[in-house]
Amino acid sequence: MKKFISLLVVVTLFASCQGQNAKAIQTIDSKAYSEKLASSENPQLLDVRTPQEYAVEHLENATNVNWNGSDFTSKVEKLDKSKPVFVYCKVGGRSSQAANKLSELGFKEIYNLDGGIMKWQGKKTSNTAVTPKGLSVSEFEKLINSDKKVIINFSAKWCAPCKKMAPYLTQMQEELKGKISLIRLDADENKTLLETMKLDELPVILIYENGKETWRHLGYLSEEDLRKQL
Known part of the structure; x- marks a missing residue:
């Protein structure tokens, strides 16, 4: 009986944690993301791609914090957890993982760009000097x-x-x-x-x-x- 109660407590705590994570994170489309950014004062906007991807193009006023970098956690810990934080990547996979991590770290309001920068319709900062040429x-x-x-x-x-x-x-x-x-x-x-x-x-x-x-x-x-x- 004691083992059952202990297991029940663990399951309940896990479910509670999962629920809090889900509540903190909102994955929204480009239009809603843009509107939320515009209505936020000094938004904390994170581009979680590699520095190389960021150098080619990124959303205006975004800060690059590489999700796959060894210093991701230490960098985001310096942010204000009581204020909204916006994350995005190329198509949404890395930013989704980053959003979950931010929730675990105690951020209460996290917005993830659905489809990433590939589906972004707003302004971007591009560096044509480093933009790959590719095929015409x-x-x-x-x-x-x-x-x-x-x-x-x-x-x-x-x-x-x-x-x-x-x-x-x-x-x-x-x-x-x-x-x-x-x-x-x-x-x-x-x-x-x-x-x-x-x-x-x-x-x-x-x-x-x-x-x-x-x-x-x-x-x-x-x-x-x-x-x-x-």
Whole structure:
């Protein structure tokens, strides 16, 4: 009986903690995020991507605190926990983890940008001197104009679903050589191309036949589901 009561107490405390975390964090879309930022006095706005990503572009007045850096906790501990804090990353994965950590540290009001900077509609600070060039639209069109079926994969080094898909895509590149062209492109090095194509989520799989798009998928895709389209 005592063991049961102890277990019940642990479960109750865990559930209570989870509930408090959920209450502290709000994941909201670009419009609501922008409005909340504008209505907050001296907002604590955190870009939790890498310094390299931040250098290319970031939201105006954002401070870079790398979620994957060893000093993330020590840096955010210097912030005012009684005031709202806003977090964002590229597509929302890292900022979601950062938001959970901020809640654990005692922050009471946390706003996470749904879809990350890829879905942001407001002002950004860009550094054109370090913005990767990547492929132009005309160069991309040359890639897809083929008598073979062409698969285009946009991914990024920091993207967890992309990493999960990478092994089977690498295997398929070898397996389908000469039959189908499977081309993998770095999203961070082709930012302008993604914006032109209105792709605001990663990973991306696009299939072309005779230069025309016949199928697309945004987000994680299993090997089995991709093979169904070939």
